[in-house]
Amino acid sequence: MIVAGCDVGSLTTKAVILNNKRILSQAIISSGFKPEESAREVMATALSFAGLSTDDIQYCVGTGYGRERIPFVSTALSEIACHAKGAHWLLPTARTVIDIGGQDCKAMKLDAQGNVVRFFTNDKCAAGTGRFLEVMANILGFDLDELGKVSLQAKDPLSLASTCTAWAQAEVIHHLNAKRTKSDIASAVNQAMAARVAILARSVGIEKDVCMTGGVAKNAGVVSALERLLDVKIRRLRIDPQLVGALGAAVHARQKIGG
């Protein structure tokens, strides 16, 4: 039984193809202007990795910001439903899932069966979303992956006073002008990011196990800062955390056809 999940986010589009309980292939691309094109492209890539064609997919679930515009899906489900499902599938003991996307952040609480019992979302304010990191990485001249690595080398950490992305941006420029090292500044950026996310996470109530999904979970600096702030170990997932939404969509697809 071959099924697929497709997650069209604001910055990246992801696809996962599942054969029973095995991930056959996965793909991540940058989102273009049109969600339908991004979806087609990522799915074509995932299908070619798996050596399959569209006809081999028995059921496909779509999710993400552009989910209503994916032409080939049978059902579209919320990101909350898909991230929770994907996290539970990978880590059945997960009770708190923190998903940080390119333009939003969500904290979800799951029961033992993986049902979402509570969630909070921030998509109103760029602080605490991937967008915050993107803006800061840009000023520092890093790509997003470097931001996490570099921050771990901080020697004389500083902290940002502002929450707002616009104010924090001015602070980062000020610190650069004051000749603070980029690793010290990067560490402050990740710390500020984590502080904002921690507020959302605490509001759903932290229960173990805790895991993180979405692209920002690849930033080791944010993950360790969040572990310190929440005083809890964040369990690492065995796949790229950015794919969890698409994986959850595929798991939903599998259940739709009785798998």
Place this chain on the structure above:
Amino acid sequence: MYVAGCDVGSLSAKAVIMKDTDIVASRVIYARPEPEESAREVMDAALAQAGITMREIESCVGTGYGRNSIPFAVAVESEIACHGKGARWLIPEVRMVIDIGGQDAKAIRLDEQGNVARYAYNDKCASGTGRFLEIMAGALGVRIEDMGELSFQAKNPVTISNQCVVFAETEIISLINDGRDLSDIMYGLHRAMAHRVASLAKGIELEREITMTGGVAKNIGMFRALEEALGVNLRQMETDPQIIGALGAAVMARELAAGSS
């Protein structure tokens, strides 16, 4: 009797010199990296305009973000108190002052005597402050001083759905890419910003007459948008709204000098 008020803000510094009840000099400069430097420079400019020296100033009150670094101020007062005082000096019926600065916004309610009864403040989020318009002007390649006029030419105004400066910036870029008219976008931006400031003001209950102070009040598009968002006519200052904080400080300096003599 000469008195002065000096308002050192985050983006600009202002000084007002009064002779008895007349404003004889007022100056606005861009802020320097050091508040002390800003204070000296703007005060020197105002003194030159008045044709007097510092020795002739009997009393000077400092206000604004950098108020504790003004070497020649004999006392400091909060921006809230000074904006209330300055607005009231110019328009005695004023009961509410909405001050939008470069990096903050304040709503101040005054009692019948002109004392501050209640206030609300936003300096945590750039949305609803001068910075919002500055960022949007930059993204659209428009001069800040042209934004207001441009917004009046709107024929089919857009609605900006994002409140966050960062998200709104992306939104207007995609509106431009969709071929929307610049003036229609400009109108939408003013409306969005006015909405944000209006909720700050409504949070402390509106009380007429209402006036607007701070640099953003010079933007006529913003002035009108705020009137629309509040559903009331605002009283317009005949003086540069950016100097009201410094004026209020000067009025306080006058009271101090009168009290001590």
